[in-house]
Amino acid sequence: MKKLGLIFVITINSIVFSQTKINHTNFNYNLLEKLVIKKINNYRDSLKLKTLYTSHILRESFSYITASINAKQDTLYHVPYTTWLKDTPKLYNELYNLTNGKCGSKNPRVLLIVKRPEIIYTFTCLTRKTYEELADRMLRGWLNSKGHKAIIELLFDQENVHGQSGISCCIKKSSTGIYYAAVGFIQLGYLDVYE
Numbered sequence: 775m776k777k778l779g780l781i782f783v784i785t786i787n788s789i790v791f792s793q794t795k796i797n798h799t800n801f802n803y804n805l806l807e808k809l810v811i812k813k814i815n816n817y818r819d820s821l822k823l824k825t826l827y828t829s830h831i832l833r834e835s836f837s838y839i840t841a842s843i844n845a846k847q848d849t850l851y852h853v854p855y856t857t858w859l860k861d862t863p864k865l866y867n868e869l870y871n872l873t874n875g876k877c878g879s880k881n882p883r884v885l886l887i888v889k890r891p892e893i894i895y896t897f898t899c900l901t902r903k904t905y906e907e908l909a910d911r912m913l914r915g916w917l918n919s920k921g922h923k924a925i926i927e928l929l930f931d932q933e934n935v936h937g938q939s940g941i942s943c944c945i946k947k948s949s950t951g952i953y954y955a956a957v958g959f960i961q962l963g964y965l966d967v968y969e
Contacts, residue, residue, distance in 0.1 A: 794906075796902060805905050807945055808943075809909035810943045813912070814826070814926055815941070818926070818927070827872045828872075828940070832940050832942035832960050836942060836956075837942040840852065840892060844954035844956065845954050846948070850954075863885060879964060883965070885963070886937070891928065895912050895916065928961075937962045941959055
């Protein structure tokens with residue numbers, strides 16, 4: 775009975791939380807970022823694709839940088855691959871912990887970045903009333919673009935490579951009032967190479 779009550783409370787909180795009206799003077803970046811990831815994973819689930827784990831390290835080392843550069847320069851720009859390569863071991867350890875070790879070896883000898891695509895979205899959010907509506911709009915925009923849709927629908931599985939996949943989102947606002955959302959995806963793998 776306690777379990778049922780807890781599920782009810784969580785469900786009600788989730789519905790109320792996601793239907794929060796957008797306050798343009800106090801924009802809730804964190805809420806929108808979580809909703810974007812949730813919408814992408816829900817879409818992937820509907821296609822029977824692997825759910826991607828939310829990675830805070832990927833956000834700080836990839837999506838945050840992309841969104842910040844875009845907002846500062848007021849232009850669309852993808853961050854070069856090498857700027858966050860040093861964080862690969864931390865990313866793997868985070869994903870290892872998130873999966874409770876299901877992704878394989880705790881201390882692999884050789885780490886691989888198998889895939890690392892990124893999608894970006896810009897908006898002014900003047901026409902959306904709730905964060906839920908805005909997140910839906912963003913997902914529809916990506917799904918209406920062949921290239922973005924292909925990234926969202928990636929399998930993030932590669933035969934003969936052990937590992938796990940993650941996702942991150944960061945949103946920043948430029949001085950001209952344009953919001954830049956950067957969503958990063960990662961598939962990390964490893965090889966156990968013995969001497």
